[in-house]
Amino acid sequence: MNPARINYKVYQGSSFEEVFRWESATKAYATINTITNSAPCVVTVNTGELTPPPHWRVRITGVGGMKEINLATEDSYYLSTTIASNQITINEINSANYGTYTSGGILAWNAPVPLVNLTAKMQIRENLDGALILELNTSNGGIVIDTAAHTIAVKMTSTQTTAFSFSTAIYSLELTDTLSNKVTTFLTGNLSLVREVTR
Numbered sequence: 001m002n003p004a005r006i007n008y009k010v011y012q013g014s015s016f017e018e019v020f021r022w023e024s025a026t027k028a029y030a031t032i033n034t035i036t037n038s039a040p041c042v043v044t045v046n047t048g049e050l051t052p053p054p055h056w057r058v059r060i061t062g063v064g065g066m067k068e069i070n071l072a073t074e075d076s077y078y079l080s081t082t083i084a085s086n087q088i089t090i091n092e093i094n095s096a097n098y099g100t101y102t103s104g105g106i107l108a109w110n111a112p113v114p115l116v117n118l119t120a121k122m123q124i125r126e127n128l129d130g131a132l133i134l135e136l137n138t139s140n141g142g143i144v145i146d147t148a149a150h151t152i153a154v155k156m157t158s159t160q161t162t163a164f165s166f167s168t169a170i171y172s173l174e175l176t177d178t179l180s181n182k183v184t185t186f187l188t189g190n191l192s193l194v195r196e197v198t199r
């Protein structure tokens with residue numbers, strides 16, 4: 001895979017946390033049973049069918065009646081916010097004034113990549129040849145992999161960011177499969193430091 005490239009601002013003296021989700025190229029689908037006219041919108045799929053993890057990108061197509069909810073382009077998504085049994089809440093949709101759902105529809109998403117047997121390491125440097133500024137990993141608690149929630153959380157404490165003195169820096173995050181020893185570069189990017197005023 002090609003690593004995602006994301007740039008961040010880090011606020012000196014403040015805690016930093018970002019949560020990432022790793023989607024596979026494999027599509028998963030569920031048949032929609034009903035959709036509420038409400039804020040937020042709640043989508044119910046057939047009992048026993050797969051549902052996406054919470055806070056996962058989803059697509060809705062082929063819905064009859066409530067046509068406003070259908071996504072026309074392949075790169076358009078909604079964000080699921082909560083999952084309860086076979087019900088998916090989508091907080092960003094206020095469907096109270098949409099047409100009434102009548103029939104059909106498919107909920108689709110990219111299946112998550114399993115995170116079992118993975119460790120992670122992220123290093124920050126001012127440049128490629130520069131000294132190590134900070135390393136976060138799954139051993140020191142700077143990176144937390146939640147296999148049930150399918151999330152990878154990167155965390156920096158306020159003490160760590162207080163010690164930063166760079167203007168800009170670079171980082172990369174690698175994932176290692178402890179069974180196969182395969183290493184995958186998951187994220188790269190730049191960090192810009194916003195100096196602390198209140199201290």
